Amino acid sequence: MAEFLGTGPSLRANPFGPGPADAANLLAPRHRSQIASIAASLQFPRGRLIYREGSDADCVFILANGVVKSFRDLPSGKRPVMTFLFADDMFGLAQNGRYMNSTQAITPVTLYSIDAAALADMLRRDAELAVQILCKVTHELRSALRHAVLLTRRDALGRVTMFLSMLEQHSQPGPNSIIQLPMSRSDAANYLGLSLEAVSRAMSLLERSEVIAFEGRRNVRVVDRTRFDKIATAL
Amino acid sequence: MAEFLGTGPSLRANPFGPGPADAANLLAPRHRSQIASIAASLQFPRGRLIYREGSDADCVFILANGVVKSFRDLPSGKRPVMTFLFADDMFGLAQNGRYMNSTQAITPVTLYSIDAAALADMLRRDAELAVQILCKVTHELRSALRHAVLLTRRDALGRVTMFLSMLEQHSQPGPNSIIQLPMSRSDAANYLGLSLEAVSRAMSLLERSEVIAFEGRRNVRVVDRTRFDKIATAL
DNA sequence: CGATGACTTGACTTCGCTCAAAGACAGTGG
DNA sequence: CCACTGTCTTTGAGCGAAGTCAAGTCATCG
Numbered sequence: 301m302a303e304f305l306g307t308g309p310s311l312r313a314n315p316f317g318p319g320p321a322d323a324a325n326l327l328a329p330r331h332r333s334q335i336a337s338i339a340a341s342l343q344f345p346r347g348r349l350i351y352r353e354g355s356d357a358d359c360v361f362i363l364a365n366g367v368v369k370s371f372r373d374l375p376s377g378k379r380p381v382m383t384f385l386f387a388d389d390m391f392g393l394a395q396n397g398r399y400m401n402s403t404q405a406i407t408p409v410t411l412y413s414i415d416a417a418a419l420a421d422m423l424r425r426d427a428e429l430a431v432q433i434l435c436k437v438t439h440e441l442r443s444a445l446r447h448a449v450l451l452t453r454r455d456a457l458g459r460v461t462m463f464l465s466m467l468e469q470h471s472q473p474g475p476n477s478i479i480q481l482p483m484s485r486s487d488a489a490n491y492l493g494l495s496l497e498a499v500s501r502a503m504s505l506l507e508r509s510e511v512i513a514f515e516g517r518r519n520v521r522v523v524d525r526t527r528f529d530k531i532a533t534a535l
Numbered sequence: 536m537a538e539f540l541g542t543g544p545s546l547r548a549n550p551f552g553p554g555p556a557d558a559a560n561l562l563a564p565r566h567r568s569q570i571a572s573i574a575a576s577l578q579f580p581r582g583r584l585i586y587r588e589g590s591d592a593d594c595v596f597i598l599a600n601g602v603v604k605s606f607r608d609l610p611s612g613k614r615p616v617m618t619f620l621f622a623d624d625m626f627g628l629a630q631n632g633r634y635m636n637s638t639q640a641i642t643p644v645t646l647y648s649i650d651a652a653a654l655a656d657m658l659r660r661d662a663e664l665a666v667q668i669l670c671k672v673t674h675e676l677r678s679a680l681r682h683a684v685l686l687t688r689r690d691a692l693g694r695v696t697m698f699l700s701m702l703e704q705h706s707q708p709g710p711n712s713i714i715q716l717p718m719s720r721s722d723a724a725n726y727l728g729l730s731l732e733a734v735s736r737a738m739s740l741l742e743r744s745e746v747i748a749f750e751g752r753r754n755v756r757v758v759d760r761t762r763f764d765k766i767a768t769a770l
Numbered sequence: 771c772g773a774t775g776a777c778t779t780g781a782c783t784t785c786g787c788t789c790a791a792a793g794a795c796a797g798t799g800g
Numbered sequence: 801c802c803a804c805t806g807t808c809t810t811t812g813a814g815c816g817a818a819g820t821c822a823a824g825t826c827a828t829c830g
Contacts, residue, residue, distance in 0.1 A: 316592075316655065318632035357551075372684060376769065380687040382680045393673050397553035400677055420551065423666050430665035431658050437672050438628050442635055444679035445617045449607060451686035452615040452728040454819075456786065485809065493687040495787055500810055517795080517809075534611065689787075691818065720777065730819055735778055752777070752827080 366409025601644025
């Protein structure tokens with residue numbers, strides 16, 4: 301089970317109080333093994349659904365590696381992507397015992413599946429742990445708010461650039477900064493509230509104007525950092 | 536609701552597990568008085584800023600009554616509204632000791648101001664309370680996600696109708712269902728990612744087509760519920 | 771009752787969506 | 801190893817919806 305990964309699940313988030321600017325690991329070793337004791341480690345191939353909106357929320361998940369998208373299926377056939385989830389993210393928190401959205405692996409993923417009832421129990425007994433989880437959820441709340449701000453931009457170019465800038469934080473922190481785009485253009489479009497074509501055009505434009513350079517379709521390097529940042533933050 | 540300020544702050548949210556469909560009061564009387572013991576009750580007039588983005592996050596707030604908007608100030612002069620906060624909502628959770636956005640009263644408000652350090656302390660000692668707060672933050676996370684979904688709609692009419700439908704849940708639950716619009720058109724526009732004119736036009740259109748009727752500029756009655764719901768949910 | 775700010779309405783422009791087709795890529799099996 | 805196929809992506813043309821600019825109307829408060 302979870303022993304495979306040895307150290308057990310971890311979570312990243314910014315703490316409430318003053319501290320280093322970037323996200324730190326939240327869980328103490330004792331909490332990690334505590335959670336590991338009620339968790340199972342699962343592997344999913346690319347494209348596999350993890351759970352479906354509306355189904356019984358038996359489990360909470362922590363992503364060990366890979367990328368997951370969370371989305372809704374609307375009557376019209378649209379599929380807005382609400383978030384992309386990366387390593388050390390938690391998801392599957394329920395409302396009234398049901399999942400609020402569907403989730404799907406967009407790369408091969410490894411994740412911890414944690415029995416919701418057992419976790420709830422554990423939280424009620426361990427205030428320290430509950431506070432850590434609270435911190436993580438707050439972190440995700442903030443990122444949802446940022447997403448909303450992103451969506452108020454009207455120009456495709458700005459949205460896409462902001463999106464790249466967000467992805468940069470989840471890529472290997474090489475100084476040469478290659479940004480990985482694990483998701484399809486279509487997923488990105490659904491996250492950005494744009495048509496797939498608009499996303500493609502915006503990226504082409506960024507490339508033509510030598511702000512970024514593609515290395516294959518799923519890897520981007522920032523060529524002109526100054527202009528890149530200007531577009532990203534010039535809301 | 537928070538009619539009796541004497542009883543201390545309260546919070547509404549949907550619990551994680553199975554239960555009644557709508558939000559319930561989260562805090563047990565003992566928690567309410569516990570929080571009250573480290574809280575101060577404050578009054579703010581319409582338009583007053585509560586805190587500014589980037590300032591030291593000393594306090595967490597619980598809104599007793601009135602409506603607050605949370606927004607950011609962007610270099611361009613835009614002011615996206617991230618959320619509207621209603622009675623029994625909590626806000627002011629910090630990142631690294633700083634507020635992430637500004638908040639302003641848009642009606643006269645009464646709120647509880649709670650020392651952040653003292654609250655953190657209390658949570659670390661009382662797992663039950665920490666879980667309640669966790670539940671509330673999760674509730675707000677969900678509403679932020681809904682907001683993001685709303686923003687992926689491209690048509691002004693749909694966004695505005697969805698917005699009205701959301702406001703309906705915060706209005707007095709009279710069967711006659713008068714929806715109150717406590718905020719200006721401009722605030723609504725900034726929340727919806729539309730121009731103020733687009734909001735106005737959408738509302739005029741809804742009125743002309745007899746889906747809704749205005750009773751003054753800040754009160755709306757749904758006239759044709761069927762069509763209203765169809766527009767609101769027909770994403 | 772007049773002034774200030776909020777809201778509505780109209781005309782014009784722009785940008786992203788839709789539809790359509792061609793081009794690149796990855797995995798498969800010969 | 802390479803051709804084949806289905807999928808993902810890019811690019812183009814035309815249209816429509818929302819933004820912007822600019823008056824004009826309404827309400828609210830001194």
